[in-house]
Amino acid sequence: MKIKDRIALYFTLISTSLLFAVLCTVYFTFMKFLEADFFERLTDRTMVTAKLYFEADEISRDALNNVRHKYLQKLNGEVTRIYDNKNRATFIGDSAQYWTNATIDRVRKNGRLKYTDGQRQVVGIYYKDNQGDFVILASADDQGSHNRLDKLLKIMIFTFILISLIVLLLSRWIAQKMLKPLQKFMQEVKQAGSQNMDFRVEEKHNKDEINLIAKSFNHLMEELEQAFILQKTFVANASHELRTPVTRMMMTAELALSKERDQMAYQKVIGSMLEDAEKMEHIITGLLALAKMDLELINSQLVPVRLAHLLSKIQTEWKSQKNLDLTIAHKQSFDPKAETLANAVLLQIALDNIISNAFKFSNNQPVNILVEATENDFLIQITDNGSGILSEDEEHIFKPFYTRAKDQGQQGEGMGLYMAQKIIHLFKGEITSTNTEQEGCTFTVRLAKL
Structure with a gap:
């Protein structure tokens, strides 16, 4: 059963139960009121009968009966009896013993008596007169009240059914209106998938359960997106960062095995391969640290890093391994011995990703790095000579898997700049991009001084 149907059913059951209780209360209250009213009428008629018979001595019995039937409304199935002290019927035209001696004695003992006998109501009074002590008993069937109660019951049943249907329809409408945000939420959730992990449902300003x-x-x-991106990031960066040392190790090994060499040559080859293996170990360690994305763990691994030494190492690797022109310049405000708090392996990966993009999108033209120091920060400006960044791409370049490399015949997974931004943010820094006045683009990395 759907939630809206369940809500409508529960609301209808509660409402109809309360309505049923109210109608039953009204019905039984009205029934008791009619019963009490009929008892009063029957008592009044009994008292009037006593007055007529016992106080009007000068009037004959037949005249009294005529007055009684003429001026008093006869009740349905009315029976009246007057009994003397020997429990014998008197004054009334017939002398039938309508009530038992036990009932007559109860009236004489209690003074007054009211009870219901089937559908008939009975009233008895003990009356003292100069002619003797008498018991007057009268009974009648309150057929008018029964008819009224039957009509009232039919009206109540019709009203109960009608109101129950109205409540059911209204409760369904209210439930549907209340659950409309939930239905919208469910429709939006269906749009989420592995292809659009950045999807988010709309959040309202109210504080109801659906908004929660x-x-x-x-x-x-957000957690799934981070995990999803992390998995792809690790695979992409592992293949990206490990490809070069693995290829160099294979080429070195193949070259060493191509012909016989002396012991010194083999030792040199093994040393070169060991150096590449150590670099791979550092890269894997950095990637694993990044994959955990645990800020406390990353902070615990942060150490003082001399920026000038790291940039010099990066420059040497790009020139020696890929024979690309990477120029580094320092402003006078920069102290070569200055340090920043970072993870050296991760920081090198971030800067290498930016530099790699600079060479890729400028067709391997020279890339310039300008290092500047402010009062509290280091500014690393990496400038290429490419075509720059299109205005519609500026807000997307740091998103994962977003790339225009294939449009320009280049290879790329769109993870380099995302990883660079992620790493720089872990070090409490920031990265921005601007197009230069001539052509090309400048990425500025801001890192805090130690």
Whole structure:
């Protein structure tokens, strides 16, 4: 059963139960009121009968009966009896013993008596007169009240059914209106998938449960997106960063095996391969640290890094391994011995990714790095001589898997700049990009001084 149907059913059951209780209360209250009213009428008629028979001595019995039937409304099935002290019927035209001696004695003992006998109501009074002590008993069938109660019951049943249907329809409408945001939420959730992990459902400003569910879902999507990106990032960067040392190790090994060499040559080859293996170990360690994405773990691995030494190492590798022109210049404000708090392997990966993009999109033209120091920060400006960044791409370049490399015949997974930004942010820094006045693009990395 759907939630809206369940809500409508529960609301209808509660409402109809309350309505049923109210109608039953009204019905039984009205029934008791009619019963009490009929008892009063029957008592009044009994008292009037006593007055007529016992106080009007000068009037004959037949005249009294005529007055009684003429001026008093006869009740349905009315029976009246007057009994003397020997429990014998008197004054009334017939002398039938309508009530038992036990009932007559109860009236004489209690003074007054009221009870219901089937559908008939009975009233008895003990009356003292100069002619003797008498018991007057009268009974009648309150057929008018029964008819009224039957009509009232039919009206109540019709009203109960009508109101129940109205409540059911209204509760379904209210439930549907209340759950409309949930239905919208469900439709939006269906759009989430592995192809659009950045999808988020709309969050309202109210603080109801549906909005809390939306916030929880968005938080879950953020966690899943990070995990999804992390997995792809690790694979992409592992293949990207490890390809070069693995290729160099294979080429070195193949070259060493191509002909016989002396012991010194083999030792040199093994040393070169060991150096590449150590570099691979450092890269893997950095990638694993990044894959964990645990800020406390990353902070615990941060150490003082001399920026000038790291940049010099990067420049040497790009020139020696790929024979590309990477120029580094320092402003006078920069102290070569200055340090920043970072992870050296991760910081090198971030800068290498930016430099790699600079060479890729400038067809391997020279790339310039300008290092400047401010009062609290280091500024590393990496400038290429490419075509620059299109205005519509500026807000997307740091998103994962976003790349225009294939449009320009280049290879790329769109992870380099995302990884660079992620790493720089872990070091409490920031990275921005601007197009130069001539042509090309400048990426500025800001890192805090130690």
